[in-house]
Amino acid sequence: MGKRNTILTLGILAIIFIIAAQVIILRGLWKQENEMLTLRYRSLAQEANASLRGSVIEVHDTVRYILSQYSRKLVKELPEIKDETSLNEKKKEILDYFTTALEKEQDFTAFLSKYFEDQGFEKNFNYRISITNIEIITSDTTSFIAYRSDSYLGLGSGGPGNIAPEAEESKTSISVLRQRLGDNYFYLNFEYYIDFSDKQKLILRDTAASLIISLLSILVILTIFMITYRNLMEEKRLSNLKTDFINNMTHELKTPLATITVAGKTLEMPQIRSDDSKILSTAKLIGKQSVHLNQLINMILEISMWERTEFQLDKKTVNVEELMNDIVSSFRQGYGHSAVLNQKYNFKGINADIDLVYFTTMVNNLLSNAVKYCEKEPEINIEGFVEDKNICISIADNGIGINKTDQKHVFDKFYRASGGNIHKYKGLGLGLYYVKKIATAHGGDVTLNSKPGKGSIFTVTIPY
Ligand code: ADP
Numbered sequence: 001m002g003k004r005n006t007i008l009t010l011g012i013l014a015i016i017f018i019i020a021a022q023v024i025i026l027r028g029l030w031k032q033e034n035e036m037l038t039l040r041y042r043s044l045a046q047e048a049n050a051s052l053r054g055s056v057i058e059v060h061d062t063v064r065y066i067l068s069q070y071s072r073k074l075v076k077e078l079p080e081i082k083d084e085t086s087l088n089e090k091k092k093e094i095l096d097y098f099t100t101a102l103e104k105e106q107d108f109t110a111f112l113s114k115y116f117e118d119q120g121f122e123k124n125f126n127y128r129i130s131i132t133n134i135e136i137i138t139s140d141t142t143s144f145i146a147y148r149s150d151s152y153l154g155l156g157s158g159g160p161g162n163i164a165p166e167a168e169e170s171k172t173s174i175s176v177l178r179q180r181l182g183d184n185y186f187y188l189n190f191e192y193y194i195d196f197s198d199k200q201k202l203i204l205r206d207t208a209a210s211l212i213i214s215l216l217s218i219l220v221i222l223t224i225f226m227i228t229y230r231n232l233m234e235e236k237r238l239s240n241l242k243t244d245f246i247n248n249m250t251h252e253l254k255t256p257l258a259t260i261t262v263a264g265k266t267l268e269m270p271q272i273r274s275d276d277s278k279i280l281s282t283a284k285l286i287g288k289q290s291v292h293l294n295q296l297i298n299m300i301l302e303i304s305m306w307e308r309t310e311f312q313l314d315k316k317t318v319n320v321e322e323l324m325n326d327i328v329s330s331f332r333q334g335y336g337h338s339a340v341l342n343q344k345y346n347f348k349g350i351n352a353d354i355d356l357v358y359f360t361t362m363v364n365n366l367l368s369n370a371v372k373y374c375e376k377e378p379e380i381n382i383e384g385f386v387e388d389k390n391i392c393i394s395i396a397d398n399g400i401g402i403n404k405t406d407q408k409h410v411f412d413k414f415y416r417a418s419g420g421n422i423h424k425y426k427g428l429g430l431g432l433y434y435v436k437k438i439a440t441a442h443g444g445d446v447t448l449n450s451k452p453g454k455g456s457i458f459t460v461t462i463p464y
Contacts, residue, residue, distance in 0.1 A: 007232065011225050018221055022214045029210055033203045038174050041121070041194060045176030048115040052108075060181055063105040070097055071185035074136045078144055094134060094146040102129050102190060108177070112194070122202060126195040128173060133189035135182075143187070152189060241414035241429065248416075248428050252296055256289035263289070303430065313355040313441055320391055320464075321347040323354070324384055327363045339371050339378035346385040352464035354442065362438040363393070365431040366458050370397035372425055373456075386464070390444065394459040401452035410448065411436040435460070 074094065081087050109127050117123035132152035135143040177192040204211070263286045272278045324345060332341055370380045374397060381396040402410060406417040416429040432446075435458070439446045444462035 008229065011229065015218075015221060015225060019218055022218060026207070026211065026214055029207055030203060033206050034199075037199065037203060037206075041116075041174050042176050044116060044119060044121060045112060045174075045192075045194065048112050049177055051115070052111065060106065060108070060179075062107065063101055064181055064183060066101050066105055067098060067181075067188065068183050068185050070101070071136050074144075075138055075185060078136065078138060091146050094136070095131065098131060098134050098147075098188060099129070102131070102188075108179075108192060112176075128193040128195055129190050130193065131188065131190045132178075133187065135187040137185055137187065238413075241412070244416065245414040245428055248426075249296075249300065252426065252428070253293065256293045256296070259289045260286050260293070299428075311358070311437075311441065313358065315353040315355050317351045317353055318356065319347075320350060320352050320354075320384065321345045323356070323359070324363070324382070324393065327360050328367070328382060331364060331367050335368055336371055336378075336380075339374075339380055341367075342379070342381045344381070344383045347391065348386055350386060350391070350464055352391055352462065354462070355438075358438045358441070362435050362460065363395075365435050366395045366460075369431055370395055370399060370456075372427070373397070374399035387461075390461045390463050392459060392461050394457055396455060396457040398455045401454050401456055402448070402450040403452045407448055407450060411446070 078090070081090055106129070112127075113123045113125070116125075130149075131147060132149045134146040134148075136146055137143045173193040173195040175191055175193050179190055179192060181188045181190070263282045266272055266282050267279065272282065324343070324347075328336075328341055328343055332339075367380065367382075371378045376398065379398045381394075383392075383394045383396075385392055402417055406415075409415045410417065410432050412429075413433045414429040415433070416427060436446050439460050439462060442462045444460060446458060446460045448456060448458055450456035
């Protein structure tokens with residue numbers, strides 16, 4: 001038990017370590033991909049912007065024109081505004097106007113999108129424009145500062161094409177461009193961000209292969225672990241069953257041996273030797289027990305025989321109903337003499353290819369169990385019928401029944417239901433194992449339906 005738990009704990013620990021390692025690796029990969037994506041798009045935007053340089057006028061032409069017209073008007077208006085409040089309002093109005101004009105009229109986004117697409121990258125992105133400085137040039141030497149952001153002041157003025165620092169970037173937006181636009185009437189500085197709202201999806205797409213391989217490897221490791229663990233448990237169970245079998249067998253062998261020993265001792269007694277009838281009955285007892293002992297030894301030999309070779313069926317075509325009648329009537333005369341045996345057949349007179357010896361053993365095992373595992377007067381209902389080219393034989397008893405857990409294992413070699421091992425019911429846990437083996441050797445199967453305390457129904461199906 002301790003060993004099993006150690007293996008389980010070690011296995012689970014190993015799996016946790018492997019999963020943790022995979023998670024760390026994947027996180028690193030994700031971070032790396034994230035950085036690569038930022039770098040890639042930033043350098044792409046930079047390239048795009050550089051390619052614009054010769055024709056920068058075209059891209060910002062419209063917005064420059066609109067802003068120039070607006071600023072020209074402002075140059076005239078501004079000197080007339082005297083009080084602080086109106087001036088502040090004007091500043092706000094200017095910022096709004098510039099912002100709206102930039103948002104609406106800039107063609108950089110369309111240009112960038114096309115550029116990204118041409119280079120084989122994602123063309124859909126959101127953008128954000130952040131104005132850092134607006135100056136209205138009122139004369140050759142003076143200018144009216146309508147707006148100036150803190151970052152503009154802090155970072156100094158960048159020339160066209162300068163890249164804004166990462167500090168301004170949020171998790172999904174990439175600062176790709178710092179632009180300066182102007183003419184005789186105004187100066188404008190703004191930063192352009194591209195915002196991949198589905199950046200995570202892009203990264204996921206790029207890392208999908210690694211992700212899948214990693215998940216698969218975890219899955220494979222888990223499966224291998226589970227299979228190994230199950231095999232280990234199965235081996236343990238089999239070895240326990242074998243030990244039980246040896247204990248049961250020893251017990252079975254000891255009984256006749258003890259009787260023979262006692263009988264031998266009895267024969268040595270002078271008062272017995274003088275009585276012929278006692279000698280005879282003791283000799284008979286020895287003979288009977290020797291036969292039993294012999295049967296047991298033969299059975300052990302047979303078990304090893306069955307194990308070594310896949311047994312060969314010697315099939316003969318027989319009338320199933322006649323065969324069943326024969327088997328049940330000889331059972332009635334022997335082990336089943338105390339039981340009520342009801343038969344109901346509807347075999348429609350069919351003949352089937354059957355190995356008589358094995359088939360008889362199979363039905364006998366089921367019938368014997370029905371009598372053996374019963375605590376009242378055994379009543380056994382034997383039914384036979386044909387269904388879909390199969391012979392079906394069901395043997396229902398009113399015995400102790402089998403619980404759900406044991407039902408899964410009763411056909412296993414050496415398996416005895418938990419109550420069965422206490423020598424109350426003698427047995428080696430092989431009867432049903434042979435039943436299953438014989439049924440499958442005939443191309444069929446056996447099923448069980450049982451309720452503890454109520455009884456069991458075993459149904460054998462064999463194709464004909
Ligand atoms: P054995 O009878 O030698 O123990 P079997 O392989 O015939 O071995 O049966 C396996 C176990 O299944 C038995 O130990 C018993 O607990 C249970 N079993 C088999 N047949 C019946 C039955 N008809 N009713 C109740 N329990 C049964």
